[in-house]
Amino acid sequence: MTALAVAGLHAGYDPDLPIVKGVSFEVTRGEAVCILGPNGAGKSTMIKAIAGLVPCFGGQVRLGQTDVTGLAPHVLVRGGMGFVPQTENIFTRLTILENLQIAAQLLPKPERADRIGAMLDMFPDLAARPGELAGALSGGQRQMLAAARALLTEPQVLMLDEPSAGLSPKLVGQVFDTLRRISEAGVTLVLVEQNVRAALTLTSRALVLVDGKLAHDGTTDALHDGKLLGELFLGHRATEIAT
Amino acid sequence: MNPQAIIDGLIAGSTIGLGAIGLTLTYSILRFANFTHGDFLAWGAYLTLTVAGILGGLAAGLGAPVYPFSFGWGLPLAMFGGVALTVALTLGLDRILFGKLRARGADAIIIVMASFGASMALRSLLEFIFTAKPAYFTKALQIAKPLGLGMRATPDQLLVIGLTAALVVALHLLVTRSATGRAMRAVSENPSLAGVYGVNVDNVIRVTWIIGAGLACIAGVMAGLLVQIRPYMGFDLLLPLFSAAILGGIGSIPGAMLGGLIIGLAEAFAVQIVGAEWRAAISFVILVLVLMLRPQGLFGQKGA
Numbered sequence: 001m002t003a004l005a006v007a008g009l010h011a012g013y014d015p016d017l018p019i020v021k022g023v024s025f026e027v028t029r030g031e032a033v034c035i036l037g038p039n040g041a042g043k044s045t046m047i048k049a050i051a052g053l054v055p056c057f058g059g060q061v062r063l064g065q066t067d068v069t070g071l072a073p074h075v076l077v078r079g080g081m082g083f084v085p086q087t088e089n090i091f092t093r094l095t096i097l098e099n100l101q102i103a104a105q106l107l108p109k110p111e112r113a114d115r116i117g118a119m120l121d122m123f124p125d126l127a128a129r130p131g132e133l134a135g136a137l138s139g140g141q142r143q144m145l146a147a148a149r150a151l152l153t154e155p156q157v158l159m160l161d162e163p164s165a166g167l168s169p170k171l172v173g174q175v176f177d178t179l180r181r182i183s184e185a186g187v188t189l190v191l192v193e194q195n196v197r198a199a200l201t202l203t204s205r206a207l208v209l210v211d212g213k214l215a216h217d218g219t220t221d222a223l224h225d226g227k228l229l230g231e232l233f234l235g236h237r238a239t240e241i242a243t
Numbered sequence: 244m245n246p247q248a249i250i251d252g253l254i255a256g257s258t259i260g261l262g263a264i265g266l267t268l269t270y271s272i273l274r275f276a277n278f279t280h281g282d283f284l285a286w287g288a289y290l291t292l293t294v295a296g297i298l299g300g301l302a303a304g305l306g307a308p309v310y311p312f313s314f315g316w317g318l319p320l321a322m323f324g325g326v327a328l329t330v331a332l333t334l335g336l337d338r339i340l341f342g343k344l345r346a347r348g349a350d351a352i353i354i355v356m357a358s359f360g361a362s363m364a365l366r367s368l369l370e371f372i373f374t375a376k377p378a379y380f381t382k383a384l385q386i387a388k389p390l391g392l393g394m395r396a397t398p399d400q401l402l403v404i405g406l407t408a409a410l411v412v413a414l415h416l417l418v419t420r421s422a423t424g425r426a427m428r429a430v431s432e433n434p435s436l437a438g439v440y441g442v443n444v445d446n447v448i449r450v451t452w453i454i455g456a457g458l459a460c461i462a463g464v465m466a467g468l469l470v471q472i473r474p475y476m477g478f479d480l481l482l483p484l485f486s487a488a489i490l491g492g493i494g495s496i497p498g499a500m501l502g503g504l505i506i507g508l509a510e511a512f513a514v515q516i517v518g519a520e521w522r523a524a525i526s527f528v529i530l531v532l533v534l535m536l537r538p539q540g541l542f543g544q545k546g547a
Contacts, residue, residue, distance in 0.1 A: 073438030083439050091432050106441045
């Protein structure tokens, strides 16, 4: 069953200069997909457009069977889409608990405390000091709080924009271990990532974006040796997947 | 030095503080210096006066003073109407002006200039409708009662201080303990992220206008009750309001209140020390000193 479908998406900040140019793909429920590509390929812009943070100039985004193109982020979250931005993905002036409480407002009142408790169980680092300001957390702990916040509402699709950005290799390992657990729990994952090696170990399918267009859509097996990726990233492969 | 300056400062500071709270909320959540805020105070006072007049026409007994105050039940009742109408005014202004500019992604300076223009229009409209002649909620005279230590205050003045304290505590609890307050703090820190968390940012903006307008109206009524109502009353308060909001730290409700009290006390003492003609300069001096020495204010955070 399709969890997320993107068809002919054009998006960016200026209608005359779209950054994402006619991208189409589908993600099935429970699948883990990574979106790769060189710097400036439009990966983050695309995921932000899907999440309602960047204007869509054309095309369609469907969450399940529902057309959610261009809807405001808070409407998409209520519809079952979770998004974790690359940076500034938690409220640093609020406590850890308050960060979770804001997200929990979307749930029926009787469920809120239980879901917050479940997230604190899943992330023991956060449970140790819920009253502490989130700004005091380390980079890895911030990513965990951001993931906990997004998971709290049990989204149909969880999208993450470069969760490894700015983290030490040890913390990258921790974050990806967490994401692996989330994926194994059946959550549909869409991951934009520059850390190709880490992304390929987590996901089963990769989309490669080059200059705003989809240049590859296939299993991650084909990318492990790096040859095809090198061709795609360096522009030696002219083949584009028709959209 | 006469200790009466303390009471005078607290009374003036109450009005300034309440006004500054609305200003600081607007500044931190909508991210622009709202020059119309002073005019919301004046409009709030005039709208309350209008409602009080209508109520007085319907039931004459409502105007009779209730001991020990100088006004009758009509004024607090009218203030509810005044608050509602001031809220409607601000939401209407946001709908036709500020909201449209936000939707276009206008720079903050454009929105500030728009608020400056709207401020002049609102003030002129007030003068056109009500004339520049001062108006009063009550003409009853009150005798200030001794409070000890050489200080005196009228019951109306003490009520203003008490009501201000109650409103500040209630608002502080709302912002720090409630879901609405958490959402407001979230939008203040990062509006885009708040949307990703599921917060309806437009609703938070509406709540901010409602709180700001409500407090502005009450501050206007207080100023009108203790002094007089004039179309320029809000404009004259604009500099003290900005000084208090910046002194307290943008986004901080206790900070804005404390800033208001400090400005009020500084003005009152300045009257005794250097003369009444320097009163207005005090806010400006404090504003400049804060911007130079501690731009984040007393309770603000750097970069906020």
